[in-house]
Structures are given as structure tokens and as C-alpha cells.
Amino acid sequence: MMKLTPNLRIFLFGFTSFLLTVSTADAQAPDPNDLARKIDSVLALDEELVLQAAYDLTRSYIRAEDPLAVHRMFDSITDAPAIELSSNLNFAPFYLRKGDTKNSLALRKRSLELAEMVENDPKIFDALMSLSSHYINVAKADSAALYTNRAEAVLVRNKDRFYDSYEMVYRMRADIAHILGNYKQQGEYLEKAWEVIADNPNHPRRGFLLFLITDFFRQTDDLDKLAYFTEELSAYYKEKTINTPDFHLPIDQILLGDYSDKAVANLERIVRKSDSLNNFNALSVCTIALSRAYLKNGEPEKAIPYLKNAIKRLKDANYLYSNTGERQMLREIYLATDNYKGAYEILMDQKIMEDSLRNSEILSKIADYEVKYQTQQKELELQQTAANKKILTSLLWAGGIVLLLVLYFLYKNRQKNKKLAKQKQLLETTLDEKNVLLKEIHHRVKNSFQIVSSLLYLQSESIDDKEAQLAIKEAQNRVRSMVLIHQKLYNKDQLVGINTKEYFEDLTRDIFESHQFSNKPIRYATDIKPMVLDIETITPIGLILNELITNVLKHAFPEVDDQSEMQLRFDKKGDALVLELQDNGQGMPEEVAESSFGIKLMKALSKKLKADLTFKPGPKQGTLASLEITKFNLLG
Incomplete structure (x- = not known):
């Protein structure tokens, strides 16, 4: 059996839950009145903003001294679905760390009900992933596979909306493969997860996934892939500044395998702190790392109480995902101290536990889930294809009708244009004729006025009275003012x-x-x-x-x-x-x-x-x- 331990599980908690609490003084419990005001402000937002704001508000309190008390406070203030959904998602992991698997599971299932009630696919996905994570931590591979399949079905419905979330699905499948001892498949799923986010340098889980992959290939002695992903990891962290609490396992210590007295003392302090905080991920990783340090430094017997404590604590909390790692490490320590009886007993205990995790019934269930999931996917694809064909047919019919309408209107427009052209030609001919007539009228009017003017002039020549001559001359001048008008109209295009x-x-x-x-x-x-x-x-x-x-x-x-x-x-x-x-x-x-x-x-x-x-x-x-x-x- 391949020797594998999930050495970097500490970073799962570190990247998804703001790492460990630096100290119990980091965050105080909120004032109920202040919290109620904040909740009211969130619920007053537009519908599309409420879920995200509620998630951000509840998450801001997960580093409180007593997260479970804060969760109960949220629960007592309001039963608004958005707040309850977000509160359950953020605080359910703390119940599991306290060993309260019942409440942890109940809160996650309630989150799924609420997400489905508000019909929000991103939150449905989050709730399904939370349930899958719960079952992975308690090493129930069949249930974890069921909810992972359902989560992937949500992604299929929303492929273009949050494709990067496939990274989480593949990582969950890798954890399930680890529980079942299928380490080849575990590596394949980790690489698939990397393919999803490889081209996204700003993906929030990029560093964490690179840690998991690097550690996996280090333990499987795949030197080519180890070299490649170690280079990717180093390049990533050259661009990042990591702020971790002082009792965390230092990143350079993980990469370089530092087993100095200072590093050992630091690990001892981290183990004690993780144990007191019920941080089982950190407790598991750091206990195994500390045991290796003791073994490397020729003091294997010092590791025994730490390993036994970790095994007991994880078993009591039903936190079984990492338990095989502690047993395997304890067996190595017993062999190093010539305690073959202890090595044999822990090996048998480990085998019993692994058999319980990987029995035929569980494997059958997982296979059945896979078949059902694949069938469901095929049905969804067929339904989608049928829907697409129906839409395409409708579009073609609509396009045909629109084309016919366009052709009809083009034909009618052409006929109308022909008619308008004829009418225009007729109007232009009529207008030309009218202009000719108007010009002729103005010309005749001008001639008529000219005759009147000439008659007045002749009349004035035969009159000796100067006053009469002047009056006739004035009349002649009035006529000439009108002659001038018609003369100008006759000589111009504007009539x-x-x-x-x-x-x-x-x-x-x-x-x-x-x-x-x-x-x-x-x-x-x-x-x-x-x-x-x-x-x-x-x-x-x-x-x-x-x-x-x-x-x-x-x-x-x-x-x-x-x-x-x-x-x-x-x-x-x-x-x-x-x-x-x-x-x-x-x-x-x-x-x-x-x-x-x-x-x-x-x-x-x-x-x-x-x-x-x-x-x-x-x-x-x-x-x-x-x-x-x-x-x-x-x-x-």
C-alpha cells in the first residue's frame, strides 16, 4: 500500500476559513443591538445584493472567540432565509471541529434547503460542496460522492457562469479517491483541478491547490511532475505576501523540510495550540510533521504521545479523513523503537479502519452513484440538445417568416416607389406647365400694365393743365410699381x-x-x-x-x-x-x-x-x- 498522508490539509482550513485564530482576543463577540442593525441594513438591500451581503456579514464573525455563540446570536435575531443560509454555511465547520457532527450536518442540509428555496444556483452549489466536505472529513466516501455529483450537475447548468468552480469539484473527487485508497485517480483529479484554473493567475485557491499537488507528487515520488508544480508554486509565492499566525507551520519549513531545534519547538507549540482550538486539520498535519522531525533527529519515542493524542482526538470527533496518516506514522515510530508488537497492533487497527472505509458496499454505492450521475448528465445533454433543436427550429421558422415579410414589404415598397415615380413625373410635368402658364400670366399682366402706363402717358401729353399732368404722372408711377413686380416674376424662376x-x-x-x-x-x-x-x-x-x-x-x-x-x-x-x-x-x-x-x-x-x-x-x-x-x- 502506498504511503500517503495529507500533509497540507492545514491549508484547506487556512485558505477557506481565514487560517487559525491568532489569539482569543482577535475578535470579540458582537453586540446584539449592533448586529441587529447590521442585519437590518443587509435585508434592506436590493434582492440581487442581499445574499452576497449576508454571506459577507456572517463570515466577518468566524474569527470571534466563540463562533458557535455568534451563530446562535444570528439565529435568535432573525430567521430571514438569506441570513440563515449564510450563517449556516459559515459556522457549520465549527460544530464539526467541536466534534458535533450531528449539528454540523443538520446546518449544511438546512443551507441546501434554503438555497433551493431562493433558487440561487451559486448558493446551491456552495451548500452541496459544504455537504461533500463534511462527509469527506468524516470519511464517508459514498455520501461525499453523491453530493459532489449533484454539485457538478449545478455547474453543468451554469457552465458559462462559474466554470472555475470545477476546480472545487475535482478537488473533492481527489479527496474521495484518497479515502478509497485510489491514489492514481487522486492525482488525476488534482491535475484536472489545476487545468481549470491554470490560466487564471488571480484565482483565490491557486496557491492552495499548488500546495496540495506538490505535496501529492512529492509523496508519490513522481519527480517530473514534482519539479513542474514546485516551480509553479515558487513562482506563485514570489508574487504573494503570506501573512500566517506565528503558530502556523511556516511555508518555507514545509517546502525545505527544516527539522532544526527551533522548528521542532515551533511545531510543538502549533500542535498544542491546534489541539486547544479543536483545529483537527492543523492538529493532524502538525503532529505528523513533528513526529517526522523527532524521527529525523533520532528521538522517535517523543512522537508517541503526540500521535496517540491526535488519533484519539480525531476518532472522538469522528474526524476520520486524516486518521490513517497518524496510524501510519505511529507504526513507523514503533518500528524505529523496536516495538514490533505496537507496530503490528496499529497496523491491524489501521487495516480495520481502512476496510471499514473501503468495503464493497460503499464502493458499490459510489459506482451506482456514478452510473446514475452519468445517466443524468446524458439525459440533461439530450434535453439540452432537444431544446436547442427546438429553439433552432423556432428561430428558422421565425427567420423564414421575417424574410417573407421583408420580401413582401420590399415588393410593396417597390410598387409604391414605381407609383410615386409616376406621380412625381406627372407632378413635375404639371408643375412645368403651371410655371409656363404663370410666366405667361405675369408677362400678360405686365404688358397690360404697360399698356395702361402708355395710355396714361399719351393722355398726359394732350393735357395742358400742370396739376392734371402731375396727377396722371403719379397714376403712371403707381402702375409702374406693379409692372416692376410682374416683370421680376417673369424673369425669375421663383414665380x-x-x-x-x-x-x-x-x-x-x-x-x-x-x-x-x-x-x-x-x-x-x-x-x-x-x-x-x-x-x-x-x-x-x-x-x-x-x-x-x-x-x-x-x-x-x-x-x-x-x-x-x-x-x-x-x-x-x-x-x-x-x-x-x-x-x-x-x-x-x-x-x-x-x-x-x-x-x-x-x-x-x-x-x-x-x-x-x-x-x-x-x-x-x-x-x-x-x-x-x-x-x-x-x-x-
Whole structure:
């Protein structure tokens, strides 16, 4: 039989339970009121955060002086599933260390019930792993295998969510193989566990697993694998700072096999401390290490009381996983002291115990569990395959329907586009025809106005009365303001609007050229903001502007000199258009002839534009005429 001892089991507890308690003063029992407030804070969190927060809260007290008292305190404060689940998972191992296997098992099973009740797969997995760990520690390989299989089934359902957890499953299977004495399979499972996390340098159990693997291959004398994993372990710890209590087995001592007097004294102290704290993992490892040190140093008899104590303590606590290691070591010590009777008795005792752990009934159960598990996995895979096929079929049908709909809408859209293209072509043809007609209409209107203007001119030539001639000339000028509008519409592509800057400047120039009453011209300046107004707006504004400019030319300057000037401004201010005409002439008379045709015409046109026409003295002299228009149609 291969000589194997789980020398590094101390690190299982070290990495999963914050190592050993440094001293009983490390953590005090919580105040019940303070703990109740913390629990209330956790339970007030969102549903998806409660489980993790509850786990963190309960775990923060596992280093208390009396963890079991803290567990009872949690239990008395609340029965909330999240708190109870987390509390049971974190404190169940302490009941096992006290030898209370019944309560340890009950708490773990209750954790599984709660995890299944809240339907949280990560916590279901944790509870199943906790149950598997319990049965491994009491060396019940069949039950450990059952719960390990169930835990792996959870991972199969969540393969993409927490794949790294396969490392725990394979490590549990390695421990089961160790209990059954199948050391080849133990090594295979340890290597499988390593394959899972090898590419994850930050995995929390990386160092612990490397310790287990290195120790395994050291004991099996597999030098190639030992060299490889020792190198991995050394590289890992070069990047880490390990803080362990002073009564822990030093890491360099494990790796180098230091058996100096100082190391032996340190081991003796660790054994006593582990024994007093019921830390059976540490007690087992350190007792075996201490015994080897005594054997190496030629003092094997000193190891006997330590080994007997460890065997008894582990047996009384039903903590059987490591018990074969102590018996095997005691047999070596008896042989070294020539106590062959003692060696024979402990060998028989060890054999009886191993036979009880590895009897045919247990092996049959494990084989049956494996078959059932494999069958279940196949069924799950088949169900998953069927579900995937069903989903794929549904997707294909849905895709086909969507494709048909797309093709249908593309066809309808194409037909619609064809129809729209025809309508567009028809509209463009109609629009072209309309534009031609509009141009023709504007041309004819312009010609008609031109005829009227010519008739007025001929009429004025046959009249000797200057007042009559002037009246006809003013009428001719009004007609010309409208001729100019239609002329611009006829010559432009835009047939419905007039640019104010072009029109007002051209109109002003025409009026000045046709109404020059003095040999000396009056200077004028324009400041017109360009904008496009429709015919209905621009026509009355043009007629009003014609009247205003004509009045300036007729009445503003009795004598024209170099200072005589008129300014025309047009802009948009707020919601209104403002036309201003200012001169520096003699100014308006105090009483304006309201009955004159020009004034009546401007008021009538202003009313049509909903405009306000005002006259007031200019800033220095002359007159400022202002037309504020509120009804207009701005095209651009």
C-alpha cells in the first residue's frame, strides 16, 4: 500500500476559513443591538445584493472567540432565509471541529434547503460542496460522492457562469479517491483541478491547490511532475505576501523540510495550540510533521504521545479523513523503537479502519452513484440538445417568416416607389406647365400694365393743365410699381415671391428717375434686408413706398442743395416688418390733408397689411415715415 498522508490539509482550513485564530482576543463577540442593525441594513438591500451581503456579514464573525455563540446570536435575531443560509454555511465547520457532527450536518442540509428555496444556483452549489466536505472529513466516501455529483450537475447548468468552480469539484473527487485508497485517480483529479484554473493567475485557491499537488507528487515520488508544480508554486509565492499566525507551520519549513531545534519547538507549540482550538486539520498535519522531525533527529519515542493524542482526538470527533496518516506514522515510530508488537497492533487497527472505509458496499454505492450521475448528465445533454433543436427550429421558422415579410414589404415598397415615380413625373410635368402658364400670366399682366402706363402717358401729353399732368404722372408711377413686380416674376424662376432688396432698390431708382423736379438730384441711400415676400404682401408695400418717395420728392425740399438726402430702411423686427423712409427736408406740415388721394391710398393699403403708418419729425429735421407690418407672408 502506498504511503500517503495529507500533509497540507492545514491549508484547506487556512485558505477557506481565514487560517487559525491568532489569539482569543482577535475578535470579540458582537453586540446584539449592533448586529441587529447590521442585519437590518443587509435585508434592506436590493434582492440581487442581499445574499452576497449576508454571506459577507456572517463570515466577518468566524474569527470571534466563540463562533458557535455568534451563530446562535444570528439565529435568535432573525430567521430571514438569506441570513440563515449564510450563517449556516459559515459556522457549520465549527460544530464539526467541536466534534458535533450531528449539528454540523443538520446546518449544511438546512443551507441546501434554503438555497433551493431562493433558487440561487451559486448558493446551491456552495451548500452541496459544504455537504461533500463534511462527509469527506468524516470519511464517508459514498455520501461525499453523491453530493459532489449533484454539485457538478449545478455547474453543468451554469457552465458559462462559474466554470472555475470545477476546480472545487475535482478537488473533492481527489479527496474521495484518497479515502478509497485510489491514489492514481487522486492525482488525476488534482491535475484536472489545476487545468481549470491554470490560466487564471488571480484565482483565490491557486496557491492552495499548488500546495496540495506538490505535496501529492512529492509523496508519490513522481519527480517530473514534482519539479513542474514546485516551480509553479515558487513562482506563485514570489508574487504573494503570506501573512500566517506565528503558530502556523511556516511555508518555507514545509517546502525545505527544516527539522532544526527551533522548528521542532515551533511545531510543538502549533500542535498544542491546534489541539486547544479543536483545529483537527492543523492538529493532524502538525503532529505528523513533528513526529517526522523527532524521527529525523533520532528521538522517535517523543512522537508517541503526540500521535496517540491526535488519533484519539480525531476518532472522538469522528474526524476520520486524516486518521490513517497518524496510524501510519505511529507504526513507523514503533518500528524505529523496536516495538514490533505496537507496530503490528496499529497496523491491524489501521487495516480495520481502512476496510471499514473501503468495503464493497460503499464502493458499490459510489459506482451506482456514478452510473446514475452519468445517466443524468446524458439525459440533461439530450434535453439540452432537444431544446436547442427546438429553439433552432423556432428561430428558422421565425427567420423564414421575417424574410417573407421583408420580401413582401420590399415588393410593396417597390410598387409604391414605381407609383410615386409616376406621380412625381406627372407632378413635375404639371408643375412645368403651371410655371409656363404663370410666366405667361405675369408677362400678360405686365404688358397690360404697360399698356395702361402708355395710355396714361399719351393722355398726359394732350393735357395742358400742370396739376392734371402731375396727377396722371403719379397714376403712371403707381402702375409702374406693379409692372416692376410682374416683370421680376417673369424673369425669375421663383414665380410666387419677390426679393425685397432687389425690388425696393429698383423701384426707388425708377421713381427718382421719373420724378426729378429739380435740376440738382436729391441723394438717397438704402439699407434693405433681403427677404422673399409673396405678391399679396409686396404689392401694397410697393404702392405705399411709391407714395412715400413721391411725397418726399414733391414736398420735402423746396430748394434742393448738396445736403438734401433721403434714407430708406427695411428690416424685420420681432414679429413685424418695418419700412422707414427718412428725409432731412422741411418737415411735414402740422395738418396733413387727410382727404388727399395719396394719404387715402396708403391708409387703405396699410389696413390690408394690418400695418401701422406713422409720420413724425426726424431726429434733426425733416420727416420720418414708418410702416410697421404685422400681416405678411415671408417665403425666405
